[in-house]
Amino acid sequence: MTVPGTAEKTAEKTARKKVVVFDYGFGNVRSAERALARVGAEVEITRDYDKAMNADGLLVPGVGAFAACMRGLREARGDWVIERRLAGGRPVMGICVGMQILFARGIEHGVETEGLEEWPGTVGPLQADVVPHMGWNTVQAPAGSELFAGLDPDARFYFVHSYAVHDWSMETHNPVMDAPKVTWATHGKPFVAAVENGALWATQFHPEKSGDAGAQLLTNWIGTL
Known part of the structure; x- marks a missing residue:
């Protein structure tokens, strides 16, 4: 597990970076x-x-329904901000539903809503016996992950959600670009728990509620800004 205080000690060595938490009413x-x-x-x-x-x-947080979050984000011009930042290679991080809306679409109660389409894929109901998935869980991060650097493989993160992406289909054949790094977790069927894709990173879990492990993960993100 992460040694208590690790994130704070690392932060002392990092120049202060300016981060905006985008306030669109759903996070x-x-x-x-x-x-x-x-x-x-x-x-x-x-x-x-x-x-x-x-x-x-x-940082784009998100709680509640996919459709409501998308509506709130568009009303606040958040979709435009995210698109413009990414076009210029400026870092964006999504959390929980703030991650889900980055995918092509979400389906809740049979209603399909268009997402931001930064990644292909559909956010749908968790395929598990117990829903929602609420509590602590481990993840399986890929080799070379910057997001999970310095974290024990058994580190646990806090989840609370009823929907997720179960299939990842995005690949890159561009020799100059790295393929997205996808982290998985399991609750019933495996689902996407985090993605690192150039300037765009996101987590299905809540790093801000995940204690020292979450603090280290946020430190890792801040260190890339």
């Missing part, structure tokens, strides 16, 4: 703010376009 923005401040970031909660565009990092 635990205060928890995210505290977690990022803990690891040394200068944090602001806002939906201001210029501030979101100019920050070193943009």
Whole structure:
């Protein structure tokens, strides 16, 4: 497991980075703010376009229904901010439903909603006997993961969700680009727990609620900004 205080010690060696937690009405923005401040970031909660565009990092939280989050994000111009930042190679990180909306579509109660289509794939009901998936779980990170660097393979992260992506189909044949690194977790059928894809990273679990392991993971992200 991560040694207590590791994230804080690492943060002391890292220049303070400006991170905007995008406030579109669907996320635990205060928890995210505290977690990022803990690891040394200068944090602001806002939906201001210029501030979101100019920050070193943009964090997009999300709770609730896929369709409601997409509606709120579009109303706050968050879809435009994410697209513009990624077009310029500016880091974006999604959490929970903030990760799910990055996929092509979500299906809840038989209703299909278009996502941001940064990644192919459909967010659908968890295929497990017990739903929601609520509590601590381990993940299987790929070799070379920057997001999980320095974390014990048995580190546990906090999940609370009823929907997930069960299939990953995106590949890259561009020799200059690395293929996305996909992390999996298992609750019933395996599902996508995190993705690292250039400037776009995301987690299905809540790093801001995952103690020292989550703090180390956020430290890793801040270190790439």
